[in-house]
Amino acid sequence: NAGVTQTPKFQVLKTGQSMTLQCAQDMNHNSMYWYRQDPGMGLRLIYYSASEGTTDKGEVPNGYNVSRLNKREFSLRLESAAPSQTSVYFCASRDGATGYTFGSGTRLTVV
Amino acid sequence: AQSVTQPDIHITVSEGASLELRCNYSYGATPYLFWYVQSPGQGLQLLLKYFSGDTLVQGIKGFEAEFKRSQSSFNLRKPSVHWSDAAEYFCAVGAPDDYKLSFGAGTTVTVRA
Numbered sequence: 001n002a003g004v005t006q007t008p009k010f011q012v013l014k015t016g017q018s019m020t021l022q023c024a025q026d027m028n029h030n031s032m033y034w035y036r037q038d039p040g041m042g043l044r045l046i047y048y049s050a051s052e053g054t055t056d057k058g059e060v061p062n063g064y065n066v067s068r069l070n071k072r073e074f075s076l077r078l079e080s081a082a083p084s085q086t087s088v089y090f091c092a093s094r095d096g097a098t099g100y101t102f103g104s105g106t107r108l109t110v111v
Numbered sequence: 112a113q114s115v116t117q118p119d120i121h122i123t124v125s126e127g128a129s130l131e132l133r134c135n136y137s138y139g140a141t142p143y144l145f146w147y148v149q150s151p152g153q154g155l156q157l158l159l160k161y162f163s164g165d166t167l168v169q170g171i172k173g174f175e176a177e178f179k180r181s182q183s184s185f186n187l188r189k190p191s192v193h194w195s196d197a198a199e200y201f202c203a204v205g206a207p208d209d210y211k212l213s214f215g216a217g218t219t220v221t222v223r224a
Contacts, residue, residue, distance in 0.1 A: 031210050040120075042201060042214035043155075050210050058211060090154060099145060100212065104154040 002027050006091050006103035013081040013110045021076040021106050023091030029101075031094040032074035033058075034066060036087040037105075043090065049074055081110045113138040113204050117215035124192050125223050132187040132218050134202035143205040144185040145212070146176055150198045158200075161185065162207075172196070197222040 004025045013019055025032065030051045035043040035058075045058030049068040063085060065077045074093075078085060091103040114137045124130050136142060143162050147155040159170025166178040176187045185202060202215040 033211075035214075040216055042115075042216045043203075043212075044214075045211055048210055094210065099143075099157055099160050101157075102147075102155040 004091055004093055004101050004103035006089075006106050008106060009104070010107050011109070013078075013108065015082060015110060017081050018077065018079050019081065020078075021089055021091075021108075022073070023075065023103060024073045025091075025093040025101070026072065027093060027095065027101065028071070029093035029095050030071070032068065033092045033094070033100070034064075034074070034076045035090045035092065036060065037090060038087050046076065046089075081108075083110045086110045113142060113206060113213045115202050115204050115213055115215035117200075117202055117218050119218045120216070121219045121221065123221045123223060126194055127191050130187075130189045130192045130196070130220065132200050132202075132220070134185045134187065134215060135183055136185065136202070136204045137183065138204055138206065141180070141207075143207055144176075144178060145203040145205070146170065146174070146185070146187050147201045147203065148172075148198045149201065149217075155201065158187070192220075192222055194222045194224070196220060 007022045033048040034046040037043045044060050047066040049055045052071045067075045089106045092100045116135045145160045146158040158174050159168050161168045161178045199217045199219045201217045203212045205212045
C-alpha cells in the first residue's frame with residue numbers, strides 16, 4: 001500500500017545514546033516532515049524538507065538532526081538522547097493538492 | 112505566525128447524538144485548514160480539508176466542517192456519532208505559500224452507549 005513507512009515502531013534508549021528514526025514514502029512527494037506529539041500539545045514540527053536536498057528547522061529542532069537521503073527517505077537523528085525527547089514521532093509527506101500523509105509513528109522512551 | 116486553538120480538551124457524547132468540535136485559528140489571510148483523526152496507537156488520518164471555494168466541506172466518515180472567516184473558525188460536525196468515532200481529533204492550519212502545519216492541542220471524543 002502506498003504511504004509513509006516509519007521504523008522502528010517502538011524504541012527505548014538510555015540517556016546519552018544516539019539513534020536514527022527512518023522514514024520513507026512511495027508517493028513521489030517533494031516535501032517531508034518530522035513532528036513530535038506530546039500529551040496536551042498536539043503535534044509540533046521538528047524539521048522539514050521542502051524538496052530533495054533541502055532541510056529547515058521547525059518549531060522544536062534542538063537536539064535533533066535530519067538527512068534527506070533522496071526523494072523517498074527523510075531520517076531524524078538524536079545524537080545524545082535526553083528524557084525530554086520521550087515522545088511519539090511522526091513522519092509525514094506532502095502533496096500540494098491532497099495535503100499531508102502521516103506515518104504510523106515511532107514511540108520513543110528515553111530513560 | 113499561525114496558530115490553532117481547540118477549546119475543548121475532552122467531549123463525551125452518546126451514540127447517535129450529534130457532535131461538534133470547535134477550532135479557532137489565527138492567520139493573516141485565508142489559510143489552508145484541516146481536520147485529522149487519530150485512533151489510539153495510530154497515525155493521523157485526514158478527515159477533510161479546506162483550501163478555497165465552498166465554505167462547507169464534506170469529509171470522510173460522515174464528517175463536515177464549515178469555514179467562517181468572520182469568526183476565524185473551522186468547526187467539525189457529525190449528525191450522528193458511532194462508537195467507532197471515539198478518538199482524538201486535531202485541527203490544523205497551514206499557510207498557502209508555506210509547507211508547515213500548525214496543530215491544535217486536540218480534542219478527545221468519548222462515545223457512550
